[in-house]
Amino acid sequence: HRKYVAFKPVAKTDRRWPDKVIETAPTWCAVDLRDGNQALVKPMSVAQKTRMFELLVKLGFKEIEIGFPAASQPDFDFCRKLIEEDRIPEDVKIQVLTQARPELIERTYEALAGARKAIVHVYNSTSTVQREQVFGLDRDGIRDIAVNGAKLVRDIAARHPETEWTFQYSPESFTGTELDFAAEVIDAVSEVWRPEEGQPMIINLPATVEMATPNVFADQIEWICDNIKRREHISISVHTHNDRGCAVAAAELAVMAGADRVEGTLMGNGERTGNMDLVTMAMNLYSQGIDPTLDLSGMAEITEVVEACTEISTHPRHPYAGELVFTAFSGSHQDAIRKCLARRKDGEIWNVAYLPIDPFDVGRRYEEVVRINSQSGKGGVAYVLERDYNISLPRWLQIEFSKVVQREAETNGGEIDSLTIHRLFEDRYLKV
Numbered sequence: 001h002r003k004y005v006a007f008k009p010v011a012k013t014d015r016r017w018p019d020k021v022i023e024t025a026p027t028w029c030a031v032d033l034r035d036g037n038q039a040l041v042k043p044m045s046v047a048q049k050t051r052m053f054e055l056l057v058k059l060g061f062k063e064i065e066i067g068f069p070a071a072s073q074p075d076f077d078f079c080r081k082l083i084e085e086d087r088i089p090e091d092v093k094i095q096v097l098t099q100a101r102p103e104l105i106e107r108t109y110e111a112l113a114g115a116r117k118a119i120v121h122v123y124n125s126t127s128t129v130q131r132e133q134v135f136g137l138d139r140d141g142i143r144d145i146a147v148n149g150a151k152l153v154r155d156i157a158a159r160h161p162e163t164e165w166t167f168q169y170s171p172e173s174f175t176g177t178e179l180d181f182a183a184e185v186i187d188a189v190s191e192v193w194r195p196e197e198g199q200p201m202i203i204n205l206p207a208t209v210e211m212a213t214p215n216v217f218a219d220q221i222e223w224i225c226d227n228i229k230r231r232e233h234i235s236i237s238v239h240t241h242n243d244r245g246c247a248v249a250a251a252e253l254a255v256m257a258g259a260d261r262v263e264g265t266l267m268g269n270g271e272r273t274g275n276m277d278l279v280t281m282a283m284n285l286y287s288q289g290i291d292p293t294l295d296l297s298g299m300a301e302i303t304e305v306v307e308a309c310t311e312i313s314t315h316p317r318h319p320y321a322g323e324l325v326f327t328a329f330s331g332s333h334q335d336a337i338r339k340c341l342a343r344r345k346d347g348e349i350w351n352v353a354y355l356p357i358d359p360f361d362v363g364r365r366y367e368e369v370v371r372i373n374s375q376s377g378k379g380g381v382a383y384v385l386e387r388d389y390n391i392s393l394p395r396w397l398q399i400e401f402s403k404v405v406q407r408e409a410e411t412n413g414g415e416i417d418s419l420t421i422h423r424l425f426e427d428r429y430l431k432v
């Protein structure tokens with residue numbers, strides 16, 4: 001009586017992506033204001049949306065999905081506000097989502113009137129389960145929805161040549177769609193949009209629900225890249241969710257497998273377990289020597305704005321952004337970090353034990369790295385006295401004094417700050 005079945009691997013014998021490395025950052029699209037916002041207990045206010053939009057622009061995002069204006073009046077009004085108040089920098093494209101339904105597509109274009117550059121993102125669900133159980137349609141019926149939507153997107157855009165249009169199609173629930181059928185729908189849409197004639201076109205492949213291991217997703221992406229028509233004229237985008245906790249891994253492997261573009265949100269806010277976390281993926285690239293093309297050096301400001309807009313706090317262990325992610329309490333870790341930092345010379349490749357990147361690169365201070373509690377040892381205590389008070393202890397005194405600090409930490413049960421360490425040192429050794 002098994003309730004779940006393993007996801008079938010993609011039948012592929014010529015898998016190339018495992019041998020690839022990522023050499024340049026993908027094009028990023030931030031969907032905080034759409035997918036992120038639609039998952040919040042309390043959707044963002046206009047002030048919160050504006051603050052989030054400004055942050056995304058400041059970080060360097062050139063493609064920002066700002067809402068689903070045909071489905072939500074606040075999203076419609078926000079889109080109008082950005083356009084009418086001329087708040088969109090010239091090099092930024094706003095993206096809006098719409099289902100492939102005529103009245104929604106028409107309303108979407110009303111929201112976009114007067115935009116300089118815009119991505120119209122049209123979707124319909126293609127998976128077997130949605131086809132059979134939600135829509136009661138066969139493959140042809142689902143393909144026709146996509147094609148008719150694509151035609152209307154094309155025809156309305158043609159009436160508004162003042163805007164620079166990009167068209168994007170998502171076969172929603174792609175990961176649960178037979179690959180040959182996904183390719184058939186994509187080809188039918190590209191037949192309408194004809195990107196080879198110059199119309200910019202994105203195919204966005206969502207792991208609407210993350211259903212398999214990231215290698216399977218990468219295989220699906222490589223298969224699509226190899227089997228659709230007009231591949232060289234289409235930007236392949238991925239949009240992963242985090243149901244199995246692997247959204248970042250899946251997006252990274254998808255880029256190795258051929259994807260050109262990645263959608264996600266800051267800190268991974270989004271439906272259920274969230275969207276792919278842009279901060280983590282961009283910093284993962286950075287830590288491999290790849291320019292992420294985003295400026296994430298002010299992590300404190302990023303977390304502050306994201307928390308203020310989403311009203312969700314950042315986990316202290318959130319990669320690169322959490323309060324504790326560059327902190328060592330344990331004695332052996334502190335000792336190793338202290339030795340590596342002391343030996344390190346400016347301009348050298350980063351090679352410090354226990355610190356995957358230089359905390360300074362995301363605006364963190366070295367003061368936060370070594371913190372003292374009952375798990376800490378002589379190295380940490382000596383480091384704090386040296387760093388904050390210019391007091392360097394001989395080894396025998398490090399051993400003796402660290403026991404004093406440890407006892408104090410055991411009694412108070414928590415962290416001992418630098419001031420207390422200094423007071424303990426003074427009380428014991430400096431007072432006559």
Ligand code: KIV
Nearest residue numbers: 123170172173206208
């Ligand atoms: O997760 C998803 O499938 C989506 C689509 C609408 C792109 O958010």
Ligand code: ZN
Nearest residue numbers: 035206208239
């Ligand atoms: Zn999504």
